[in-house]
Amino acid sequence: MKRIGFIGLGTMGLPMARNLMQAGYPLNVYNRTAEKAKPLAELGARVASSPADAAKDADVVFTMLTADAAVEQVILGSNGVATGARHGTLVVDCSTVSPRTSQRIAAELAKLGIEMLDAPVTGSEPQAEQRQLTFMVGGKKEQFERCRPLFDAMGKAAFYMGPSGAGSYTKLANNAMAAINLVALAEAIVMAAKSGIDPNLFLQVVAGGGARSGMAEAKGPKVIARDFRPHFMTELMHKDLKLAKNLADELGLPTPALSVAKEMLQAAIAEGFGKEDLCAVVKCYERWAGVTVGG
Amino acid sequence: MKRIGFIGLGTMGLPMARNLMQAGYPLNVYNRTAEKAKPLAELGARVASSPADAAKDADVVFTMLTADAAVEQVILGSNGVATGARHGTLVVDCSTVSPRTSQRIAAELAKLGIEMLDAPVTGSEPQAEQRQLTFMVGGKKEQFERCRPLFDAMGKAAFYMGPSGAGSYTKLANNAMAAINLVALAEAIVMAAKSGIDPNLFLQVVAGGGARSGMAEAKGPKVIARDFRPHFMTELMHKDLKLAKNLADELGLPTPALSVAKEMLQAAIAEGFGKEDLCAVVKCYERWAGVTVGG
Numbered sequence: 001m002k003r004i005g006f007i008g009l010g011t012m013g014l015p016m017a018r019n020l021m022q023a024g025y026p027l028n029v030y031n032r033t034a035e036k037a038k039p040l041a042e043l044g045a046r047v048a049s050s051p052a053d054a055a056k057d058a059d060v061v062f063t064m065l066t067a068d069a070a071v072e073q074v075i076l077g078s079n080g081v082a083t084g085a086r087h088g089t090l091v092v093d094c095s096t097v098s099p100r101t102s103q104r105i106a107a108e109l110a111k112l113g114i115e116m117l118d119a120p121v122t123g124s125e126p127q128a129e130q131r132q133l134t135f136m137v138g139g140k141k142e143q144f145e146r147c148r149p150l151f152d153a154m155g156k157a158a159f160y161m162g163p164s165g166a167g168s169y170t171k172l173a174n175n176a177m178a179a180i181n182l183v184a185l186a187e188a189i190v191m192a193a194k195s196g197i198d199p200n201l202f203l204q205v206v207a208g209g210g211a212r213s214g215m216a217e218a219k220g221p222k223v224i225a226r227d228f229r230p231h232f233m234t235e236l237m238h239k240d241l242k243l244a245k246n247l248a249d250e251l252g253l254p255t256p257a258l259s260v261a262k263e264m265l266q267a268a269i270a271e272g273f274g275k276e277d278l279c280a281v282v283k284c285y286e287r288w289a290g291v292t293v294g295g
Numbered sequence: 296m297k298r299i300g301f302i303g304l305g306t307m308g309l310p311m312a313r314n315l316m317q318a319g320y321p322l323n324v325y326n327r328t329a330e331k332a333k334p335l336a337e338l339g340a341r342v343a344s345s346p347a348d349a350a351k352d353a354d355v356v357f358t359m360l361t362a363d364a365a366v367e368q369v370i371l372g373s374n375g376v377a378t379g380a381r382h383g384t385l386v387v388d389c390s391t392v393s394p395r396t397s398q399r400i401a402a403e404l405a406k407l408g409i410e411m412l413d414a415p416v417t418g419s420e421p422q423a424e425q426r427q428l429t430f431m432v433g434g435k436k437e438q439f440e441r442c443r444p445l446f447d448a449m450g451k452a453a454f455y456m457g458p459s460g461a462g463s464y465t466k467l468a469n470n471a472m473a474a475i476n477l478v479a480l481a482e483a484i485v486m487a488a489k490s491g492i493d494p495n496l497f498l499q500v501v502a503g504g505g506a507r508s509g510m511a512e513a514k515g516p517k518v519i520a521r522d523f524r525p526h527f528m529t530e531l532m533h534k535d536l537k538l539a540k541n542l543a544d545e546l547g548l549p550t551p552a553l554s555v556a557k558e559m560l561q562a563a564i565a566e567g568f569g570k571e572d573l574c575a576v577v578k579c580y581e582r583w584a585g586v587t588v589g590g
């Protein structure tokens with residue numbers, strides 16, 4: 001069985017790596033905060049001393065990190081993946097980053113004979129744990145096919161979207177849409193609650209009609225239960241929206257709804273909800289309305 | 296079998312009235328443009344000469360009209376429902392109107408011993424035809440129960456939301472949410488298309504994750520097929536968004552995403568898409584981006 005490197009064992013990376021191990025792949029794991037590797041070490045993973053060490057003897061190396069700079073550093077920096085990987089190794093970055101970053105790293109790796117896919121995912125912690133992620137993948141089609149069994153071990157679907165960067169383009173548009181849908185839920189459920197409507201009933205009405213959304217399904221009950229524990233942190237979604245807005249600016253495309261969603265998540269961060277689940281944005285509207293939804 | 300009055304035989308009213316007839320209820324029908332009553336006359340409906348005449352000998356009178364002023368005129372105006380209805384008649388307004396209008400009409404009718412429910416629906420033409428509407432109902436609980444068999448003849452669900460106006464409050468919040476989700480789809484799919492992503496693939500990715508929405512399901516394929524025939528006209532949704540924004544203003548609740556959705560539908564109307572399906576808003580973004588999604 002091929003050996004896999006996995007770098008970045010946070011909320012998403014840890015369950016993803018665990019699922020690869022449970023599918024039988026031997027793993028080299030690396031995380032900046034080493035103790036996060038412990039649960040995987042207990043399952044038999046080799047704990048690497050650096051990204052380069054994680055890439056050593058690995059056929060495929062995954063990275064799942066929180067920002068462009070970290071991805072660039074871990075792959076191309078000193079003791080990075082590129083210094084440990086061999087010719088033909090495949091680097092698969094599952095982080096949400098700018099398409100330009102994906103393309104630049106892929107181009108640098110290509111000079112060294114190292115392959116690269118940008119393969120961000122939809123789904124948050126529960127989907128990562130239950131192998132229900134969806135991968136959207138950019139790069140060479142044959143590398144996508146090479147990686148498909150690994151995607152299958154971690155998710156329910158993997159889509160080949162096009163050349164290098166296409167996974168990242170797709171992810172940013174997807175997350176812009178998700179965040180706007182979240183703000184739609186927040187505005188509507190607070191408006192309903194302020195009007196005296198039972199928010200549980202409101203969610204039932206919404207679920208049966210054209211206003212239904214994944215965000216209403218996943219976050220509506222969480223808001224009513226006042227459960228803001230993070231499946232996907234406000235500050236991480238805000239980072240994605242900044243990338244999406246940069247992309248829109250680069251494309252010359254006005255995106256007023258995306259801008260509103262980005263600013264509302266910024267407001268949630270300013271209110272102190274940055275480390276809470278992104279559905280905490282509803283608390284900004286509740287504060288304005290002087291009502292609490294459910295609870 | 297109780298006789299039913301039905302006033303307003305437009306895109307929604309006509310199939311709703313037809314479903315009542317097919318459930319066996321004898322109908323009095325009225326429409327300002329009389330020829331729209333023809334298909335129902337052929338099925339045996341009595342064509343009334345005025346709203347008052349439609350209410351005569353009717354146990355329940357439905358109204359399905361496009362704006363507050365029309366509802367007020369048809370129910371309370373000269374030759375209106377109120378002048379033809381008897382003590383104990385139930386008026387059920389399925390139009391999307393301001394909650395204040397619903398409450399004011401209900402109060403006027405109560406003085407005459409006439410009952411009233413505000414019972415707007417979610418779903419557009421296809422749902423009306425296939426008895427898949429959802430009713431959200433405000434008024435007295437016992438009148439809701441009295442009307443339930445009729446809701447069942449036209450829809451898949453009916454929710455009792457609370458006292459007079461509660462149906463209209465729910466509807467405006469629901470439509471605000473739907474419209475914001477639509478604009479989310481429009482921004483994201485045009486951003487993806489401009490980035491070189493296949494919009495069909497993009498919709499598949501979206502459908503499997505947190506960004507999914509009823510709007511993406513219903514309108515995404517319509518946009519790609521360049522089918523802008525109206526299930527729900529841009530100008531009617533825009534009217535609903537004006538009502539929703541008025542409600543938010545009355546509640547003192549800032550709703551920036553609702554404002555953006557309202558302005559984008561206004562832009563679609565300004566571009567000449569007012570009588571097209573509301574998904575025509577995507578054409579505003581396409582124009583800005585210089586791309587066409589699908590087609």
